[in-house]
Amino acid sequence: MRVAIAEDSVILRDGLVSLLTRRGFEVAVAVGDGDALVRAITSSAAADELPDVVVADVRMPPTHTDEGLRAVLALRDAHPTLPVLLFSQYVETRYAARLLAGDPRGVGYLLKDRVADVRDFVEALTRVADGQTVLDPEVVAQLMRASARPAALDSLTPREGEVLDLMAQGRSNGAIAETLFLSYGAVEKNVAQIFTKLGLEQDPADHRRVLAVLRYLDGR
Structure with a gap:
């Protein structure tokens, strides 16, 4: 062979x-x-x-x-x-x-x-x-598990999906920027778009980064 x-x-x-x-x-x-x-x-x-x-x-x-x-x-x-x-x-x-x-x-x-x-x-x-x-x-x-995820996750662009994937791996914005060869500001914009598309509004009682990762991992 x-x-x-x-x-x-x-x-x-x-x-x-x-x-x-x-x-x-x-x-x-x-x-x-x-x-x-x-x-x-x-x-x-x-x-x-x-x-x-x-x-x-x-x-x-x-x-x-x-x-x-x-x-x-x-x-x-x-x-x-x-x-x-x-x-x-x-x-x-x-x-x-x-x-x-x-x-x-x-x-x-x-x-x-x-x-x-x-x-x-x-x-x-x-x-x-x-x-x-x-x-x-x-x-x-x-x-x-992914097949049961909400449509909001499907609305993410490929780049936003990569950023969220790295967030789920516990990477900081700085580490994500280095991994994907992006500027820090570009990563921040992608993260903000992820929060918007997943309907995660800013709330002092919630940690949106953790909620986004949980949404990604659990499909809830």
Whole structure:
């Protein structure tokens, strides 16, 4: 089985190459960002040598937000039956939902922790290559919770969703600005828009940031 890997961490990328090679896989591509992945697969397609499955991290350079996701979505647009397995450090339901919005066959989404269980990871990779859909149990649980969330959350822009996601991870506005490469003022504007869209009016008795995160996590 020919595998293409996109992971910006050199240690993890080399570890995946070693792990898969020892188990009889052929690693045809091993790159560190989404653009390089698309270029490599495009070249392979031109030579009629598409990989059997693509493994990619969701967050890669330059912004470490959704480059891996966007890369595999572009590849699936060009090659709808190309199997892809995404993995992420955290459960990011909106990214999983975007990945599954089209044909879910040959699609996988795992947490990085699952890679540590070699047998489960190899099994998941094989199942995705065979056209099956493989989702991390925690991803499934959070997708189910997300489906019950109010329409107000659906009104958030992708950027506001990213800001709220980082708020839910306990990040300060300063940390969010650094992570998303935004100005502090831009983050404050996004947070204010989140409060408005979620109907969280300023009240001395309430902590709107906590309420917004609870709304996000619990769908209430």
